[in-house]
Amino acid sequence: MAGMTKAQLEARLLELEAENTRLQEAIEENTRLRATLAPVDAAPAPAPAAAQPRPARGRAFLGIVLIVLGALVAPLGTVAAYASRMATDTDVFVNTLAPLADDPDVQAFVVDETTAAIDQALDTDALVADLLASVIDEDSTPRLANASEVLGPLLADQARVAIRSALTQVVGADAFATVWREALTLAHGQLVGVLSADADGAIAVDEAGVVQLQLQPIIEQLRPALVEAGFTLADSIPDVDVNVTLAEVPKVAQARLGYSILHTVGTVLPWIALALIAAGILVHPRRPRASIVAGALLLIVGVVLALVVATAGDIVAAGLATEVPTAATAAIYGALTAEPGAVLIAYIVAGAVAIVTGLALGGSRPAATARGLGGTYVTRGATALDAHGWRPSALGGLLRRQGWLLWPWLAIVFLLLFATLRPFTPTGVVVGVVILGLAGAAFAVLRAEGDDAAADDAVVAAPEPAPAPEEPSPTI
Structure with a gap:
């Protein structure tokens, strides 16, 4: 090699370039042949996947x-968790039902039921009749005594209207939300008693499965508010033991067992x-x-x-x-x-x-x-x-x-x-x-x-480019 002239080196370089070109063409031809035969060779490929179907399918x-x-x-799980939280967490129970104090339909229901309960407890018709009898003398005012039979029902109706008006005013006030929340807090302990077969409290379930809401705790909370609203007759409202039937649940014992589970x-x-x-x-x-x-x-x-x-x-x-x-x-x-x-x-x-x-x-x-x-x-x-x-x-x-x-x-x-x-x-x-x-x-x-x-990483992983052939030294 050392004794070769520049012309010989150039000729050898041309031969190497030609050989390199031939090899590149051979590689490309081989690649084309493999691409052509790939579908035939790939046909049996699914065999390895079929070799282990049982573990994968299992x-x-x-x-x-x-x-x-x-x-x-x-x-x-959702129902069980929610029922458990409602029964055991007072904050959850109260926060769930407390917004109902601002609902107009619930307020109207409370007013209707409480008015009926107070009217029944006071016996408004008899109360007005006794009042008229005590102030009207049949001997001195016979005409007024005869009119009392018509005047009594009118005054009783006016008393009922006054009760409803006072209750509507109290229930619609902001203070009722506080009363409602306090009643719910007290009733939560009663709810736990219901689910544990204790029938005493604001909410009760008898053995026939009748679910009832007792109005007495709510009326006890509303009595002072009625007096403050100007309905002084509220002081004479006796204790009210009235229940409102909310639902009938058959087989309450089984329901309680299911709740326990x-x-x-x-x-x-x-x-x-x-x-x-x-x-x-x-x-x-x-x-x-x-x-x-x-x-x-x-x-x-x-x-x-x-x-x-x-x-x-x-x-x-x-x-x-x-x-x-x-x-x-x-x-x-x-x-x-x-x-x-x-x-x-x-x-x-x-x-x-x-x-x-x-x-x-x-x-x-x-x-x-x-x-x-x-x-x-x-x-x-x-x-x-x-x-x-x-x-x-x-x-x-x-x-x-x-x-x-x-x-x-x-x-x-x-x-x-x-x-x-x-x-x-x-x-x-x-x-x-x-x-x-x-x-x-x-x-x-x-x-x-x-x-x-x-x-x-790309720079490190990238292959280094092949060095260009050096130009022969002119001194050779």
């Missing part, structure tokens, strides 16, 4: 069973349902598909039960129409079902989120596009944090190596939301979903690689 079946069980247990498991069932659904998704070999199934079931359960709750209100109102006005029943039913209704909305929202998540994690081209777009924004967020020095340098690597930390993080956020957003409302559900989504996005941004790190 895990898929187990995952679906767990998800279905979780979706069925979830509504029962629900009360015992009320704090456990919701978590069992959540654990079953999560386990089903984790066990299933295709988690995106399992997430879609779980979301669909939760969505269906939420929609169906929401329709049942909405329809049952009219049925309950019609059933109690003979004892309680339909409008008042609807107001009470709406207050009692507000929180369960919000939980059903949470089912619907959670189901929709699970379906979207499963589709986004699937193998379709739109899913891949969505993931790529999301990854772009996550990378930009990580880069922005790094630019401001808001992300510790070691945190991203730790979270990338320990990806399972995402689930404890979301569980902690969920528990905090569960404890702080009660009683549940539709607005609270939406806020909770948004906060959970932001928590997941924050984790993704913290674990992502910034643009600078990605660029550095």
Whole structure:
């Protein structure tokens, strides 16, 4: 080589370039042949997948069973937990029913029932008759005595109007809300007695299953307010022992036993349902598909039960129409079902989120596009944090190596939301979903690689370009 002239070197270089061109053409031809024969070679490819169908099918079946069980247990857990809280937590009970004090239909119902109870206790007709008899002398004023038979009923009606007017004024005042709240607080202990078979108190259930509301505690609270409103006759109102029938529950003993069971498991069932659904998704070999199934079931359960709750209100109102006005029943039913209704909305929202998540994690081209777009924004967020020095340098690597930390993080956020957003409302559900989504996005941004790190990795991983052939030295 050292003795070759410049012309020989140039000739050798041309030969090498020609050989290189021939080899490149051979490689391209080989690639075309492989692409042509790929369908034939790929035909037997499904054989390895068929080699292990039993474990995959078994895990898929187990995952679906767990998800279905979780979706069925979830509504029962919701009812049990709500009943338990209503029975044992005075704040929940009072805060649920306290707004009814401002409802016009409930106020009208209280006025009607209390007026009737006071009228019966006073025996207004007899009271007016005795009053007229004491002031009218039949011998000295015979004409006035004869007119008392007509005057008595008129005065009695005027007394009833005065009672109703005073009650309407008191019930419509702001002070009634305080009286109502205090009565509910006292009645809560009575409610616990009802469910534990103690029939004494403001609410009672006899052995025939008749649910009654006793008006005496409310009248005792209203008596001073009536006197202050100018109805001095309220001082002479005797003790009133009048009950208003709210409902008839057959087999009350069995109902109490059922409540006891629900009360015992009320704090456990919701978590069992959540654990079953999560386990089903984790066990299933295709988690995106399992997430879609779980979301669909939760969505269906939420929609169906929401329709049942909405329809049952009219049925309950019609059933109690003979004892309680339909409008008042609807107001009470709406207050009692507000929180369960919000939980059903949470089912619907959670189901929709699970379906979207499963589709986004699937193998379709739109899913891949969505993931790529999301990854772009996550990378930009990580880069922005790094630019401001808001992300510790070691945190991203730790979270990338320990990806399972995402689930404890979301569980902690969920528990905090569960404890702080009660009683549940539709607005609270939406806020909770948004906060959970932001928590997941924050984790993704913290674990992502910034643009600078990605660029550095790309530079390190990129193959070095082949060096250009050196120009022969003119000294050779």
